Amino acid sequence: MKFKKILAVVAAMSFAVAAFAGCGGGAGTSSSSSGSGSAPKTLKVGSSIDFAPFEFQDESQKEYQGFDMDLIRAIAKEMGSEAEIQNLGFDGLIPALQGKQVDVVISGMTINDDRKQNVLFSDPYYDSGLTMVVREDEQSIQKFQDLKGKKVAVQIGTTSAEEVKKIEGVEVKELNTPADCFMELKAGGVDAVVNDRPVNDYYIQKTGATGVKALPEKLTAEQYGIAIGKDNTELQQKINDALKKLHENGEYDKIFAKWFGEQKK
Ligand code: GLN
Secondary structure: OHHHHHHHHHHHHHHHHHHHHHHHHHHHHHOOOOOOOOOOEEEEEEEOOOEOOOEEEOOOOOOEEOHHHHHHHHHHHHOOEEEEEEEOOHHHHHHHHHOOOOOEEOOOOEOOHHHHOOEEEOOOOEEEEEEEEEEOOOOOOOOHHHHOOOEEEEEOOOHHHHHHHHOOOOEEEEEOOHHHHHHHHHOOOOOEEEEEHHHHHHHHHOOOOOOEEEEEEEEEEEEEOOEEEOOOHHHHHHHHHHHHHHHHOOHHHHHHHHHHOOOOO
């Protein structure tokens, strides 16, 4: 009788141990810190994956590619966390930040006063500006002022859209992505595309686009920043600290050289 009872207790105990070990094993696979302290934090990142060489999808690769993608992954790592990137439409990025669906936005986003009313920005991380792309045989458009009376495609919600609307007498077509804009240009639906200079240059030089050319004139000088929720000054500080560190330790320059092939400054 007694022996049976002991057996039962031992059986119950070993069952409990097995169950506990099972739990531990499960937790161990999702957390490298084996239960001590908090699990690795994820940095939720929003980006509009349509802006090569800053963010784009390479068919042959699982992860999103580009300068911004490498930079935000390096920043997250520096902060002891991991970037989890969500692909959202460009005009949905700030609302996603406001709705706390994402913690930060990196998307070739220009720092400007309008946006500063709704979000915080990190220190600038890239100098950009707007240029235009026209068909190769285009003669009548050399400068931005020549756009008067012309049809121009821009990506919706961008600084290009805002700036082109300021030029008098332009018919503006707002499309979802720069790729849509370039397609419209090639199809003859518009006379020009206004978009960020590095993206226009990459499109022409790296993707082997034919029948179009980029014009040298710059409409604006702009700087990109990482956007952060308006109330999240703590995260803004962490991002700035990480960015500074990457400048100091040469990591930023490495990422820059990978995508732009030259050293900055
Ligand atoms: N730099 C431009 C802006 O902030 C365009 C960005 C983009 O299309 N990803 O509006």
